[in-house]
Amino acid sequence: MTERAFHVTSMTNPVERITVETGFTYEKFVAAFEKQLGRYDRTVGAELVKKNASWEEVSATVEAMAGPHGLMIMSHLELGRTVSLKGTPRQCSLYLVGNPLIASETADIRAGMLVPFRVEIYVEENGAVLSYDRPSSSLASLRNNTLNTLGVLLDEKMESLIASLALSQIDPHESKERK
C-alpha cells in the first residue's frame, strides 16, 4: 500500500467582496487603473535575489516600483480572450496587486496565499466593473494581529485608489450613461 504521508485540514471564513460599477468604458477604465499603480519588475527582483542584496537596497528598489498609493501590479492576465476561445470575446483582466515590502512585514507563512490579492476588471451592461475581495476580510481568517493591521492598510490603499479613480479626469464623455 502506498504511504500517503500528508493530511488535509479546512477552515471556513467570511470574506467581503467589493464590486465597483464605474460607468466607464473598459478601455478607459483599465488605462486609468493601471496609471494609478506601479509595476513589479520581476527581472529586477530576480537580480536582487541573485546578488543577495541588502534589505536597504531591496526596500529602495521595490519602493520605487510602487504607484502613488503604494501598490503595484505584480502580474496582469488578459483573461477575456483566453477564456473566450471560440466564443464571443469577453473583456476581462485579472491583476495581482500588492507590495512585496508590505508582505515582508509579516513572518506568517499563511499570508502568501492571500497577498498579493486579486483585482478583476470586467464589463457589464453599464460599463467597466472593478471587483476584489477586501484584503482585511481575507486576512482576518488567519487570526494574527500583524496581518489584521496589514489587511486594513491594504484596504485603505485600495479605497484611496478607487477615490482617485472616481475623481480622476477620465474624459466624462467616455463615460457611458447609467440606465
Add this chain to the structure above:
Amino acid sequence: MSTQITRTPFTCELLTIRSKKSFAEVTSEIERLFQQYDFDKVQDFIRQGDPEKLATYVKQIGEPTGFGIFYQLDEGSIQRLAGIPIETKFYLFGNATTAQGLFRCSAAAGLGAPVRFCVSQRAGEETRIDIDLPTAFFSQFPEMRGSSVPAELDKRMLPLLENIAAQHAMGYGTK
C-alpha cells in the same frame, strides 16, 4: 466617475494539505506535472485571430492532467532577503476551456478562476499547500448554482495536489 459600490459577504473555504516532502520537492513536482501557459504565444494566436490554434494550444498545455499554470510567483525569495526564513511560491492554475463554463455564468469568475494555491515551508517545518476550495469560492454567485464546473474542479484538482503531497508519487490518470 459615477461609482456604485456593492459589498457582498460570502464564505470561503481554505484547504491546507500538509506534506513531509520538502518545499523544493513539492514545487518541482508541481512544475513537472503542470505545464506553464506562455502568454506571448496566447497573444500571438489572438492577434492572428486563430481560435483553433489557441484551442489546440490550451489542450496541449493541459496535458497530462487537464490543467496548466497561468502564473507563478516566488514570494519567498524577497522575504528571505528581509531575514524571514520561509519558502513561499504562489500559483494560479486551471484550464481555459473549463473556465469558459464559469465565465458563461458570470464575468466576475476571474476572481476565482484560475484557481490560486500557495506552497510554503518555514525552516524546520512541514511543507503546506493552501488552496481555495472552488465550490465554496463560487457558491456566492447565484448565476453559478446551475454550473457543474466548481464541483468538477474540486474533484479533479484536489487529488492532484494531494498526490504531489503524498510521500511517494502516485499515478496521475485523472482524465
